[in-house]
Structures are given as structure tokens and as C-alpha cells.
Amino acid sequence: MSSDKLYGIIVAGVGGQGAITLAQLFLGAAWRSRLHTMQSEVHGMSQRGGSVNAQISISKAEVTAPLLLSGAVDLLISMEPLEALRYVPFLSKNATIITSTEPTINMDNYPDINLILGALREIPGTILVDTAEHAKKLANKNAGNMVLLGVASNYTPIDKTIWHTIIEERFASKGEKVVVKNIEAFDIGKKIIAPSS
Amino acid sequence: MSKNAKNESLLLGDEAVGFAAIDAGLTGIFGYPGTPSTEVFEAVEAEFKKNGVANRVARWAANEKVGYEFALGCSYIGKRSMVTMKHVGLNVAMDPFVNSAITGVNGGLVVVVADDPGMHSSQNEQDSRYLADFANLPCLEPSTPQEAYDFTTYAFELSEKLRLPVLLRLVTRLAHTRGVVARQEMKEPTDLGIPNSESRFNWVLIPSNARLQYQRLRDNFGQLLEAADDFNKFKKGDRRGVVVSGMGKANFDQLCKEEATISKFSKLEVMAYPLNDSLIDKMLESCDEIYIFEENYPYIEDKFIAKTRQTKIRGRRDGTLNIAGELDPGVLRQALKLSMPEKKKGPTIDLPARPPRMCDGCGHIDAYNAMKEAFNIIGVSDPRVFGDIGCYTLGAQPPFEGIDTCVEMGASLGMALGAAMSGQVPSVGVIGDSTFFHSGLPTLISLVESKVNANFVIMDNRITAMTGQQEVVATDIIPQLAQAAGLLPEQVHILTPLPKKHEENVKKLVEIFKNNRPDLIIFKRDCIQAMRKGLYAKINEEKKAGGHGHE
Ligand code: SF4
Numbered sequence: 001m002s003s004d005k006l007y008g009i010i011v012a013g014v015g016g017q018g019a020i021t022l023a024q025l026f027l028g029a030a031w032r033s034r035l036h037t038m039q040s041e042v043h044g045m046s047q048r049g050g051s052v053n054a055q056i057s058i059s060k061a062e063v064t065a066p067l068l069l070s071g072a073v074d075l076l077i078s079m080e081p082l083e084a085l086r087y088v089p090f091l092s093k094n095a096t097i098i099t100s101t102e103p104t105i106n107m108d109n110y111p112d113i114n115l116i117l118g119a120l121r122e123i124p125g126t127i128l129v130d131t132a133e134h135a136k137k138l139a140n141k142n143a144g145n146m147v148l149l150g151v152a153s154n155y156t157p158i159d160k161t162i163w164h165t166i167i168e169e170r171f172a173s174k175g176e177k178v179v180v181k182n183i184e185a186f187d188i189g190k191k192i193i194a195p196s197s
Numbered sequence: 198m199s200k201n202a203k204n205e206s207l208l209l210g211d212e213a214v215g216f217a218a219i220d221a222g223l224t225g226i227f228g229y230p231g232t233p234s235t236e237v238f239e240a241v242e243a244e245f246k247k248n249g250v251a252n253r254v255a256r257w258a259a260n261e262k263v264g265y266e267f268a269l270g271c272s273y274i275g276k277r278s279m280v281t282m283k284h285v286g287l288n289v290a291m292d293p294f295v296n297s298a299i300t301g302v303n304g305g306l307v308v309v310v311a312d313d314p315g316m317h318s319s320q321n322e323q324d325s326r327y328l329a330d331f332a333n334l335p336c337l338e339p340s341t342p343q344e345a346y347d348f349t350t351y352a353f354e355l356s357e358k359l360r361l362p363v364l365l366r367l368v369t370r371l372a373h374t375r376g377v378v379a380r381q382e383m384k385e386p387t388d389l390g391i392p393n394s395e396s397r398f399n400w401v402l403i404p405s406n407a408r409l410q411y412q413r414l415r416d417n418f419g420q421l422l423e424a425a426d427d428f429n430k431f432k433k434g435d436r437r438g439v440v441v442s443g444m445g446k447a448n449f450d451q452l453c454k455e456e457a458t459i460s461k462f463s464k465l466e467v468m469a470y471p472l473n474d475s476l477i478d479k480m481l482e483s484c485d486e487i488y489i490f491e492e493n494y495p496y497i498e499d500k501f502i503a504k505t506r507q508t509k510i511r512g513r514r515d516g517t518l519n520i521a522g523e524l525d526p527g528v529l530r531q532a533l534k535l536s537m538p539e540k541k542k543g544p545t546i547d548l549p550a551r552p553p554r555m556c557d558g559c560g561h562i563d564a565y566n567a568m569k570e571a572f573n574i575i576g577v578s579d580p581r582v583f584g585d586i587g588c589y590t591l592g593a594q595p596p597f598e599g600i601d602t603c604v605e606m607g608a609s610l611g612m613a614l615g616a617a618m619s620g621q622v623p624s625v626g627v628i629g630d631s632t633f634f635h636s637g638l639p640t641l642i643s644l645v646e647s648k649v650n651a652n653f654v655i656m657d658n659r660i661t662a663m664t665g666q667q668e669v670v671a672t673d674i675i676p677q678l679a680q681a682a683g684l685l686p687e688q689v690h691i692l693t694p695l696p697k698k699h700e701e702n703v704k705k706l707v708e709i710f711k712n713n714r715p716d717l718i719i720f721k722r723d724c725i726q727a728m729r730k731g732l733y734a735k736i737n738e739e740k741k742a743g744g745h746g747h748e
Pocket of ligand 1: 554555556557560561562588591629658662663725726727
């Protein structure tokens with residue numbers, strides 16, 4: 001995000017996975033960085049285990065539109081690989097995709113996961129994150145989202161200390177331990193960089 | 198959410214409205230939950246809970262009409278009040294809405310109605326601006342969370358100045374968008390006292406008073422126009438022009454940052470209604486071609502079309518934009534024939550949709566399974582069941598296909614009874630407890646008298662589950678209500694929708710369906726999500742204390 005151009009992010013997932021929480025962290029971090037920002041989310045029926053997305057706009061100039069221009073979105077963060085594929089048509093040619101490889105199978109016709117991951121690998125600018133593996137290593141079953149956020153933070157003009165503050169504020173009510181664990185997961189994500197393409 | 202020195206915080210459009218109401222000295226907020234309006238009430242309720250509620254009240258009502266009447270009563274005694282609802286809720290509250298324009302108000306009354314262009318969680322995408330027009334009331338339409346805050350603040354002042362309710366119109370994308378909002382200092386609740394001897398009879402709408410009051414409402418139209426004129430801005434530019442309101446404005450303003458040509462257009466920003474004819478004339482004089490971006494019926498557009506033959510009006514009527522659906526940056530770009538971005542190439546495999554579904558282990562699932570089998574046993578191979586609005590609406594989808602209609606709140610029972618009286622055997626209507634209290638209760642009274650094989654099924658989980666588990670006005674009283682209305686104890690059945698009770702429930706349902714009389718079946722089991730959140734503790738406590746519902 002170099003020019004004055006609006007930077008658009010979509011956070012995708014399945015209802016209940018925490019896509020909106022993650023989007024709110026982006027919003028908070030952008031605001032703290034004195035950037036203009038806005039974020040739209042879905043509530044209601046669609047949260048009940050369906051496909052959900054939240055959109056975030058970040059800009060050096062004022063932002064007024066809640067929705068992003070389809071085909072011009074710069075960054076996709078998906079908590080679920082099938083959902084990642086669903087939002088590819090919203091992305092710009094050079095967009096980055098950061099997605100978990102862990103499927104949420106709450107439907108009868110879920111395609112073969114290898115087909116999904118194969119399709120994702122073929123799309124340039126895709127970073128597959130084995131969130132299940134990270135969660136296991138960190139002994140923190142909720143680590144996945146924070147790892148994804150850490151990876152994504154490399155594509156935003158937001159300082160690491162601001163990210164840490166935002167995570168701290170968000171999870172403070174859940175106790176010191178949760179905060180530390182989340183920051184740990186975030187930092188691991190931050191070290192993951194795109195495979196050279 | 199943390200605040201900074203300028204008293205700014207990150208708020209949803211809905212929350213901005215709620216906080217503005219508190220800061221403006223609100224006494225009472227009322228309403229009925231409905232996406233996308235619910236968070237207005239919830240923001241206020243949460244603040245009241247956090248900071249103490251001396252002299253203030255937040256209360257869900259049985260339905261929007263009752264909520265509106267609560268607010269009107271609050272206004273009558275001189276206090277500022279707000280009522281919140283989704284667009285179709287205003288249909289339910291139409292009676293007090295229209296007549297409160299005739300009586301006028303005392304304390305400021307702001308009616309928050311959230312429309313749902315694109316029908317994200319609704320049965321239609323009706324446009325509330327027409328209803329403000331119909332009732333001769335002013336309507337404000339913000340386009341950003343900050344405007345949502347500012348317009349709400351002003352709406353209370355305007356309401357007290359005009360002595361009329363003010364409709365604040367939101368749409369889904371504003372209601373559920375977070376942005377930076379600067380708050381003002383919080384005022385203590387204001388109090389204008391009860392109507393004085395002069396205005397006392399304005400509230401008694403017997404014909405002699407109503408005629409006078411209605412005439413006055415019409416005569417004061419000029420004041421409404423003046424108030425709206427303060428908000429609506431005209432700027433002369435190119436012979437190409439644009440009229441924007443709400444999300445049309447939000448999207449167009451964004452687009453102007455990227456496209457220099459369109460920022461030179463002549464422009465009319467509409468943020469308040471009624472829209473003055475003189476502004477329409479100014480636009481028409483300045484332009485040969487006008488684009489109209491409004492959400493979502495062609496309300497402003499039709500006013501322009503009616504006034505011109507020369508100027509080309511580009512909008513939803515001439516097909517520049519689709520007649521249905523919501524606006525987004527792509528829709529505007531296409532309408533204005535601007536360049537579209539170069540997209541990433543998508544996957545070549547077919548992606549199955551992932552629609553919302555009932556939670557694993559939800560009692561509704563067991564209820565539908567039992568009903569399906571019971572129909573099978575009595576030999577109805579293609580049953581048609583009347584449904585309603587709630588989580589259980591999701592039971593219309595495979596694999597359940599347990600209901601065949603979803604029309605409006607309460608329709609399940611009315612339609613089931615209507616079909617039964619017209620020859621359907623057995624006739625079944627499925628409704629949730631909150632929806633039952635909202636609009637099903639009168640139909641229960643009719644059921645008793647009907648003597649036909651109509652079966653009302655209440656999916657009772659003691660919570661308004663779908664909109665995020667709000668409290669219901671009453672819990673655990675339906676069997677007593679039914680019996681008080683005249684159903685015999687043997688016509689009221691309480692079943693537990695659990696897998697282990699399946700056989701038992703099927704057997705019972707078979708008996709009931711075969712029985713040629715009205716029956717009430719209550720499938721009673723708590724919502725899993727509400728249980729996880731610990732929401733029943735309070736309800737159970739109240740029960741123990743001897744009351745039900747709130748207090
Ligand atoms: S929220 Fe409650 S009522 Fe709705 S589907 Fe889930 S468990 Fe059932």
C-alpha cells in the first residue's frame with residue numbers, strides 16, 4: 001500500500017469462525033495508524049454456519065463506501081480453503097491470498113480437499129497456511145486466526161507494535177494468558193513469507 | 198472499543214444511532230429485533246446496563262406496533278424516545294406510525310427503520326421513504342456512521358421543533374458498517390412535561406379533532422421542506438449530473454476520488470425528505486442527462502421523470518441500473534460506463550454454495566424429523582406445511598424440507614387455519630415462540646373456535662434465536678394461554694424435540710394429525726447457542742422470583 005489508492009481487504013470464512021473479529025482487528029489497527037478506514041460485515045441469518053465475509057477499506061484519503069469494488073480487492077484472508085476460492089473473483093490481478101488449508105466440512109457436497117488446495121496452488125500470489133499444524137505446535141486450538149493475521153500483517157502499512165496493542169486490547173478481558181498466546185501465534189505468522197513465485 | 202481524545206470510537210452505523218440517542222438525552226428505547234436494525238437497541242441496552250439506568254429504559258416489545266406505542270407513550274409524557282425496527286416491521290407499526298403524525302408528539306420521537314436492499318435477511322426490499330411520505334413525516338437518510346450519529350442527534354431536535362415523529366432511514370450496508378465516529382457530550386434525559394391544556398386534545402383523534410390536526414399537518418408541509426432543504430445540497434457543474442442519496446452518495450463520493458471526470462458533474466445530494474421541487478428544477482435546468490443513485494426503489498428518480506421530457510434520467514427505470522438489488526462500486530462504475538479492473542483468474546472447479554443452516558443438535562431438527570415421519574405414516578407423501586420466520590425457516594431446505602411457506606411474521610398460523618377451513622386435512626403451521634407472541638396470538642384465539650383439523654406447532658426455545666438471542670416478552674406461558682382461550686388440556690401437547698424421544702414424538706403426532714380437531718403442539722427445548730452464552734440463567738432466575746419475562 002504505497003500510493004493514495006484505497007487498499008481493499010476481504011476476510012472470508014464460515015459463520016462462527018471469527019471472520020468479523022479478525023476484520024475488526026484490521027479496522028482498529030488501521031485507525032491506530034491514523035489511516036482512514038471502514039469495515040462492513042454481515043449479521044443475521046448468514047452467520048449461522050454459512051459463507052461469510054467482511055470487507056475492510058484502508059486509505060490515506062477519506063473512505064465513504066462500505067463495499068469494495070469487485071475485481072479490485074488487494075488482499076484476501078480466508079479461514080477456510082473452499083471459502084478462499086469463492087472470493088477469488090473479487091480480487092485484483094496482483095492480489096495476495098492468505099488462506100488456511102483446514103477445511104470446515106458442514107455440507108454434504110464438499111469437494112475433494114486436494115482438488116481445492118490444488119486449485120489454490122495454481123493461483124499466483126497464494127500463501128497456504130497450515131493452521132491446524134500451527135495450532136497443534138502452539139498447543140492453542142484457536143491459534144489459526146492469529147497466525148493468518150500475522151501473515152497478513154506483512155501486506156499492510158501497519159507497525160508491529162500497533163498490531164500487538166490491538167490484539168492486547170481485544171483479548172484483555174479474556175486474561176493475560178490468552179493475550180500472550182495470541183501474540184505468540186501472530187508473531188509466528190508474521191515470519192511466514194510468500195514463496196518466491 | 199477504545200476512545201481517543203476527540204471522543205472518537207469505531208462504531209457500527211447502528212451503534213452510532215444508539216449512542217447518539219443516549220447522548221441526546223434519550224429516556225426510552227423500544228422495538229422488536231430484526232436484522233439489520235437490532236444493534237441500535239442492543240448498543241443502548243448495553244450502555245444502560247454498564248452505566249446504570251436511573252430514569253432510562255430499554256425494552257423489547259412483543260412486536261413493532263407495541264414498541265412504537267411504548268415510544269409514543271414515552272414521548273407523550275415529555276421524554277425523548279426511540280423505536281427501532283426493520284423495514285417490514287414498519288408495516289406492523291403502520292397504525293401508530295401514521296396516526297402519530299396526526300396527533301403529533303411531545304418529547305422527541307425518532308423512528309429508526311433499517312431497510313434491507315438486496316434482501317440479505319428479509320422477505321422483501323421495500324423502501325421506507327415512501328412510508329414517511331405517506332404519513333407526511335420528515336425522513337433523514339445518513340450515508341456514513343458519522344452521519345448516522347449526527348443525523349440522529351439532529352432528529353431529536355427536529356422532532357421537538359416540528360412536534361412530529363422523525364423517521365431515520367438506515368440500510369443494511371450502513372447499519373452493519375464500522376467507521377470512526379466522534380461523539381458529543383452526553384446529555385441527561387430531557388423532560389418537556391405532559392401536554393398542556395392547549396395541546397391536550399390533539400391526542401384525542403375523534404373526528405372533530407382529527408380533522409383539525411390533519412389539516413395542520415398538511416399546512417405545516419412548508420416547515421418540513423425547510424428542514425429538509427438545510428440538508429440537501431445542490432452544486433452546479435457539467436451538463437451531466439448526478440443525484441445521490443444514502444449508499445448512492447457513499448459509493449459516488451468514493452468513486453470521485455478515483456475518477457476526475459465524474460467529480461465535475463452537477464450534483465444534488467439528498468439527505469432529507471421531503472425533497473423540494475425547486476431542487477429538482479435546478480438540477481433539470483443544469484443538466485441534459487442525470488444519473489440517479491439511490492437505495493433502492495426509484496423514489497427520487499420518479500419525481501425527476503415526472504417533471505421532464507428533455508433531460509435524460511438514468512437510473513432504475515431505464516435499465517441503467519437493475520430495478521432490484523443494492524448498490525455497490527461496481528454497479529455505479531457500470532452505470533457510468535467507467536473502466537472495470539483487471540481481475541484475478543478464478544478457479545475452474547465448480548464451488549458448491551454454503552448456505553446458512555441450523556446448528557448441529559438444534560431441537561428444530563428433531564421436530565422436523567418427527568413431523569416428516571408422522572406425515573409418512575398417515576399416508577401424506579407430499580405434505581405442505583406453512584412456515585414462518587426464525588431459525589426454523591432454514592428447515593425449508595433439504596434434507597428437511599419441513600416447511601413450504603415463509604411469508605411474514607405470523608403467516609404460518611393464519612395460512613394453516615385458512616387452509617384447514619378450506620379443506621386441507623391435516624393442516625399444519627410452524628412458528629417460533631417469539632414470532633408467536635409477535636403476531637400469532639390472535640390466530641390462536643380463532644383456532645379455538647374453528648373446530649377443524651388445524652395443528653399449530655410452536656417451536657419454543659424461550660428466546661428470539663435468529664437475530665442473536667434476545668429475550669422474548671414472555672416464557673413458559675403458552676399452554677396456560679391456550680387453555681384460557683378455550684383449548685382443552687387434551688388439545689395442548691408439550692413434546693421434547695430430542696433424538697431419544699423421536700419414536701414417542703412421532704406416535705403422538707400421528708394421533709394428533711389424525712384427530713379431526715384443532716391441536717396445539719409445543720416442541721419445547723432451549724436454543725443451544727443461547728445456552729452456551731448462559732442466557733437462560735436470568736430467565737430462570739426471574740421465574741423463581743415469581744415473574745416471567747422482564748423486570
Ligand atoms: S441459534 Fe438456536 S434455535 Fe437457531 S439454529 Fe442454532 S440452536 Fe437452533
